[in-house]
Amino acid sequence: MSLLEFNNLSPKRSDSRKPFKFLVGIGALVGVIALGSTFAANIAINTGAPIEFGQGVAQTTACDDEIEMTPISTFVNGNPDEFKFTGITLLGVDGTDQSNSSQGCAGKSFTIKSFSSSGSQLSETYVLSLDGNGSFISIYGNILATNPSTENSRVTITFLTPIINASDVYTITIESSSATCWDLITCEVGDIGPGGGIIYYASVGAFASSGSHCNTNCHYLEVAPDGWSGVPSDPAQSWSLNYSEATGQELTLTTNPQSGFSGEADNWFIGKGMSNSILIANQPGHGNASENAAIRALAYAGNDSSAGQWYLPAMNELNELCKYGNSQATGDLNEECVAGTLRLGFLEGGYWSSSESLWEPPGVRAMGLLVGNQANLLKWAAESSEYLTRRVRPIRAF
Template sequence: MNSLVAVFALILATLIPAQSFGAPISSPGKTAGNGPCVTSGSDNSQIQSTKNTMKTCYSVGETGPGGGIVIFYSQTAFAEPGAGCRSSCHYLEAAPTTGPAAWEFPAAPWSGITDTSSGATGSAIGTGYRNTTLMISQSGAGSTGAASLAKAYRGPNNKSDWFLPSKEELNLLYLNAAIVGGIGADYLWSSTESDGSTAWVQGFGDGVGGNFQKFTLWKSPPPVRAF
C-alpha cells in the first residue's frame, strides 16, 4: 500500500507543477505596479501599496513623466490646485538643465505688473500652480515675466502644466540643486508675493532668501510640475 501511495504522489507532482504566490519583488528606484507608492527599506526603493489603476513610482533624482528631474516625493497625497493631479499629487519634478528642452535661466521681472498684488501669496508646497495662474491672469502681466516664462515651457515631453514654484517648492529645488545640476549660485524668483511690489527670491549659493522688488531682473528658476 505504501508503495502505491508513493507512486501516486510522484504522478501528481509530475502532472501539476508547483506554483508560487509570493509577494511582488520591489527594487530600488522606479517600480511599475498598481496604486499609490510607498517607500520601503533602507535603499529607499518604492513598492505599490494597493491594486488599482496602473501607476509608476519614481525616486528623487530620476527622470519624471514630463522629462524633468524628480525633486520631491510624498507618500501622503498633496493638493496642487489647477495641476493635472489635483488633490492626488505625490511628486514634483523640475525642468532639466541639460539635453533637449533644457531650461536656460532667463533673467526676468517677476511679472509685467510690478506695483499691484495679484493674490499669489501661497508659500507652501502645493501652491505654486495657483500662484502662477493668478500672476499670468492679471491684466498687463505680459509674456516676459517669470511666471509667464514658466507657464510657456513645455519640456522634453510636451507637458503644458509647468509652473513657477512657490517659496517652499523653490526651497525643495535648492535642496536638490546638485541633483538637478546647472543651477549655480544665482538668486531665483519664486511665485510667492509679499505685497503689491515685492516677491520672494532665494539665493542658490547659500539658500538665503528675501522679498525683493518685482521689477528686478532676477533669473527664473527651472519650472516645476506636480504629478
C-alpha cells in the first residue's frame, strides 16, 4: 500500500489546487501473503517541500514499482461551496499481464483511500481496475485513458460522487490487489457481493441509483444475507411512524413503464430504492430504526463498513428479489414474481418496499414472497389502531 501524507494545508485559493507539504521515504514491500491476497508497499511521504493537488508523486504498488499519482481537486458549488477531492491521475501504469513478469497490473485493482489528520478514513473508498487485457474499468467514476494495455499507460478517474472536502485530506493510500468480479463488472446472479450479501440482479447496461456510490454507473443489486439483523429471521416492523403524510416521492403513474405492472409509478424503478429510503428517513416524525423500515435498512453496514449504502428496495427491485427468492430467473423486468420454491434464507409473508402509493392517506407497496402478490397497504390499521408491520430486507446497488 502506498501512503501519501499531506501536512499543513494552506488556506483555499482561487484556483482548483490545494497546497500540502510532505516528507519522502520509501519502505519495503510487506510481502506476499497468499495467492490473490493484497500486496502492499509502505511509502511514508514527508519531505517538507510543498505539494499540491495537481502535482504528481512517485508511488510503488505490488504490480508496478513506478507509478506517478496525481490527486485532483475541483471547486464545487454547493452549500457551502467547497474544493472537493474529485479524482486521481495515474501515470506510467504497467497494464500488461503479470503472469510473465514481476510487473504488470492487468487483472488487478487499485484501491484508493483518504484519511484525515487524526488517521480516520474519510467517507469514500474508490476502486480502479484493469481487466485481463489491461483496459481500465471502474463503477466509481468516468475514465480517460491513453496507451492502455501497455507498460506506460495513463489514466484519470473523475469520481461520480466527489463528497470528500479537499481540505480534509491528510493522507491518501493506494494499493493493488487481484480484481474481483464486481470490480470488473463480470459478476453473475448468485455471486457474493462486496458487502457479503448475494447478487440477485445483474444488468449489462448501467442504471442510476441516486445516493448510491455507483450513482449513474450501477450494474448490480445485492441483498443482505440471511440473519443480517442479528436474529435468524427478517424483522417485521412498521414502515414509518408518520402515517398521514407523503414523503415526497414521485407518485404519479409513469409514462415510460419499466415493468408495465398495473399502477407502476416512477418511484418503483430499479435504482429508486435509495432515494425513496432517504426521503422516508428524513421525513419529520419518522421514528427510530425499530419503527422506520428505511432507517433500519440504511443503518446496515454489510461486512465492508457500508452503512448508508443499503436501503429498502423500490417495488421493481423487490419484485426481482421475490423472483430470486422463489428460484426464478431475474433480469426481465416485465415478468412478475409468482409462487415457487423459496430458497433457504427467505421467508413467507409480506415484505415492505420503499415505494409509496397514491392513496389518501398515503399507502405503501408491499409484496408476499411466498406467492408473489403485490398490494397497496396503509401504514396504519385504523380498525385495530396500530401500525401495520411487514418484514424488512435491505439491498444495495453497486
